[in-house]
Amino acid sequence: MSSELTTEELVAIAVALEEDENKIQKKRKYSVHPLNKERKRKGQFHLIYDDLRVYPEKFFSFYRMSMPTFDELLSIVRSDLLKMENFKNDTITQHQRNA
Numbered sequence: 001m002s003s004e005l006t007t008e009e010l011v012a013i014a015v016a017l018e019e020d021e022n023k024i025q026k027k028r029k030y031s032v033h034p035l036n037k038e039r040k041r042k043g044q045f046h047l048i049y050d051d052l053r054v055y056p057e058k059f060f061s062f063y064r065m066s067m068p069t070f071d072e073l074l075s076i077v078r079s080d081l082l083k084m085e086n087f088k089n090d091t092i093t094q095h096q097r098n099a
Contacts, residue, residue, distance in 0.1 A: 045096045074098045 005013075040046055052059040059067050074094060081094040 043096075049095065070098065 048062070052062055053067065056067055059070075063070055065073070077098065078094050081097040
């Protein structure tokens with residue numbers, strides 16, 4: 001029996017090592033990124049959505065659809081956008097997801 005490894009054995013070892021490296025997870029810097037923490041105060045949706053609803057032409061220009069179309073689309077996809085309430089983190093509303 002030879003002490004040298006065959007090409008197939010080397011490939012198998014390389015694949016196994018790569019799989020092990022992929023399993024090691026990076027440590028996260030943040031549990032929630034600071035930008036996401038500021039979403040309710042500084043996020044685009046919270047800053048302009050209500051104002052745009054007052055001006056239909058601006059709403060259309062921004063979302064590329066009329067308010068009735070936006071509302072209809074939201075009613076169609078609402079159930080798909082719903083997430084279970086998460087008491088630890090704020091969830092994104094259906095309106096925000098649709099926007």
